[in-house]
Every structure is written in structure tokens, then in C-alpha cells.
Amino acid sequence: MSFDFNRHPDRRGVPGEKWGRFTGRDILPLWVADMDFTAPPPVLEALHARIDHGVFGYTEPWPSLIEAVIDGIAQDHGWRVQPDWLVWLPGVVTGFNLACRAVGETGDGVFTATPVYPPFLFAPGNSDRRLITCPLELENGRWQWNREATAAAMDPHTRLFMLCNPHNPVGRVFDRDELAWIAALAEERDLVICSDEIHCGLVLDQDRPHIPIAALDEQVARRTITLMAPSKTWNIPALYSSFAIIPDAGLRQRYRHVMRGIVPQVNVLGLVATEAAYRDGGPWRAALLDYLCANRARVLEAVAAMPGLSTTSPEATYLAWIDCRGAGLDDPATFFEAAGVGLSDGRGFGLPGFVRLNFGCTRATLDEALGRMAHALNRRAAQ
Numbered sequence: 001m002s003f004d005f006n007r008h009p010d011r012r013g014v015p016g017e018k019w020g021r022f023t024g025r026d027i028l029p030l031w032v033a034d035m036d037f038t039a040p041p042p043v044l045e046a047l048h049a050r051i052d053h054g055v056f057g058y059t060e061p062w063p064s065l066i067e068a069v070i071d072g073i074a075q076d077h078g079w080r081v082q083p084d085w086l087v088w089l090p091g092v093v094t095g096f097n098l099a100c101r102a103v104g105e106t107g108d109g110v111f112t113a114t115p116v117y118p119p120f121l122f123a124p125g126n127s128d129r130r131l132i133t134c135p136l137e138l139e140n141g142r143w144q145w146n147r148e149a150t151a152a153a154m155d156p157h158t159r160l161f162m163l164c165n166p167h168n169p170v171g172r173v174f175d176r177d178e179l180a181w182i183a184a185l186a187e188e189r190d191l192v193i194c195s196d197e198i199h200c201g202l203v204l205d206q207d208r209p210h211i212p213i214a215a216l217d218e219q220v221a222r223r224t225i226t227l228m229a230p231s232k233t234w235n236i237p238a239l240y241s242s243f244a245i246i247p248d249a250g251l252r253q254r255y256r257h258v259m260r261g262i263v264p265q266v267n268v269l270g271l272v273a274t275e276a277a278y279r280d281g282g283p284w285r286a287a288l289l290d291y292l293c294a295n296r297a298r299v300l301e302a303v304a305a306m307p308g309l310s311t312t313s314p315e316a317t318y319l320a321w322i323d324c325r326g327a328g329l330d331d332p333a334t335f336f337e338a339a340g341v342g343l344s345d346g347r348g349f350g351l352p353g354f355v356r357l358n359f360g361c362t363r364a365t366l367d368e369a370l371g372r373m374a375h376a377l378n379r380r381a382a383q
Helices: 041-053 063-077 092-102 119-126 147-153 176-189 249-259 268-280 282-304 332-338 363-382
Strands: 086-089 109-114 130-135 137-139 142-144 158-164 192-196 224-228 242-245 319-323 354-358
Touching (some): 041 268, 063 268, 086 092, 086 249, 092 224, 092 242, 092 249, 109 119, 119 130, 119 158, 130 147
Parallel strands (some): 109 130, 158 192, 192 224
Antiparallel strands (some): 086 242, 137 142, 319 354
16 A cells, blocks of 8 residues: 655645744744644544544543554554553643642652653643753764763652653654663652653654553553653644553542543544554554655755754654754754744753754655755855
């Protein structure tokens, strides 16, 4: 079965979306983390069938949906979760904000490593917790944990470790040794781990498989809230369907308690799409990963030739984290926007001087964007 990822649906006329941000301006949007590809055919077919039914009553997750999710996680990650571990949510951002509410007390610390997806940095304050951070460090072309500095950053009132794996924006897939170190630290400090694993279906380096940290052993599973969703992998983010996996009954009860009266149920079309994606979306995802790997190669080659820019090869996601500090740009996101390319500003991730580039787009869009970036830099260097 073949899929045409070079076809570019016109998104400019859809208000509020990725392309709508720059309406009326010649700017290619490679910023927010959704892709420019239509959803997988099985997902579209399932949605059409459900819409044709015509009735949209209140809905709870049903057995075949739960089975599809459990089987998909087992097949991809070798982790067999139990149905009662699942807590359905309208989004992963909701999920880690709930974790901040469910763990610890007012004033307690929540740790995360920077740079990181911006909502991580705001979630603790939303629940009257303190944000504690420690930077990842770039060594030998890969972003790494400084283990001593990470442990030292936490105080006795730190209660939650917020992990992003695969990591947004640096694209790391943390290996078993790294995860075992985090698990041991959590055991030593009596921390709950909230692991955002929304990009787990987008591993590009097949020799670096994604390992859910809760899958290491029962001991770490008992202190872990794992967040997953079909949204990134199958490009259906605005259908708002995700779930937490919480093996420990007490932790799960506390989590459900802070949801009461605040968090809505997942909408029925999101649930329909989730089942179709996990059950029948495998061939589309395999083709997507091949396309993204080729796009990644284009990004790495192009950035390496741009004066003052550097990047690392993302092991997962469709996101490139680009260091612009060598180019002497005070505000790289604004510089490239003026050149016709809309990127995410590294300041929002906690690391100024960087930009995040989304290569989940058609090859024509990507090549044009990379060409505009190179032209702007070369013109600046020639001045």
C-alpha cells in the first residue's frame, strides 16, 4: 500500500490552524508540532462511518477501543498494560497538569530538564508547585543528562519528576541505562514520575527503540504516570484523545480525584479515531517514518551547510532543534520569520539562541524553507 506524503492539502483557508498564523504573508510555517499530511485512510474511514451514524450521545471508551490501545502498546513497546490502568483524557498537557495537582502539596517542587516543551515549564505554577530545572548537556553530538547536577537540583520537598521521552525538542530516545538511573533516583527520593511519551510512535532510529519507563519493572511502574496519545503519530491532535497509564491503584485514585468536575470526557470522534489508528494505522505509520527519515536527512545536510548553525540528529519526532548562536543572531526566530520561515523560538523552551523546526511537511515545503534560511544567512554573511 502506498501513501502520498508529497500531496499538500491547502491549510491556509482553515482558521486558527498552523498555516493560518501567517495568513496573507509569504511565510512557510514549520513551527507548531503537527504535520501537513492528511490522517491515515483507516482513521478517515472510521470517522466517516461514525458521522454517518448521525447520533453523538454521551460515550464511554468501549472494549474494542481499549483492546486496540493495549495491543498496540504491547506490540510496539513490549508492555502489556491492564484495562483498569487507563485514565482517558482530552490531552497530554491536561495529563501532566493533573499530575502536578495529584502529587505532593502546595509549595512542593516539580523537576524537569530543559530545554523542554513549554507547557512543562508552566504546569507546576498552575497548581501552586515550584518549578525546578536542570539543563540537558550536549556531548558528542547527543543531548545527555548531567546526573550529578540533576540530583543536586532537587530539594527535600521535590515530589514529581516530569520526564519527556522521546524528548521534545531535542529528539532523544532515552536508553535503558538512562531510564534505570531516573527510576533509581525516583526510588531514592520517593518521587512520582510523570512521563510524557506522546512521541513514542515516531522513533526514527530503529536501533534505539522507545522504552516506557514504567515498563522497566513493577517497582517503577507503581510510581509512574505514563501519558500517551495517537495525536502526534497519526496526525490527529485536534481530535483531543489521550490517556494516562497508572498501574498503582492509590495513585490512580488521587489522579482521578483531581479530575472531578474539571476535566471533560474525551469526545466520541477522538475515541473512534484512536481505535482506528492503533488497530489499523500501522502501514501508514511505517510509510510516514520512511518519509520523515528522508526529511531528517535533508535537514541535517542543509543545516550543516548554513553558516553559524548546527543541530543534532533527532532519534525520534519530526522536530529538529537548531543552535543558531554561532550565527550571531540576537533573535533567530524573528530573523527567519523575516526570511519567510516560521519556526518555534527556543526561548519558550528555556534555551534562547535555538529554534525548533518541524520537518513533518512535504518535501517541496521543506526544501523551500531550508533554501530560504540558507539564502538569508548567506546574504547576512556577505554584508
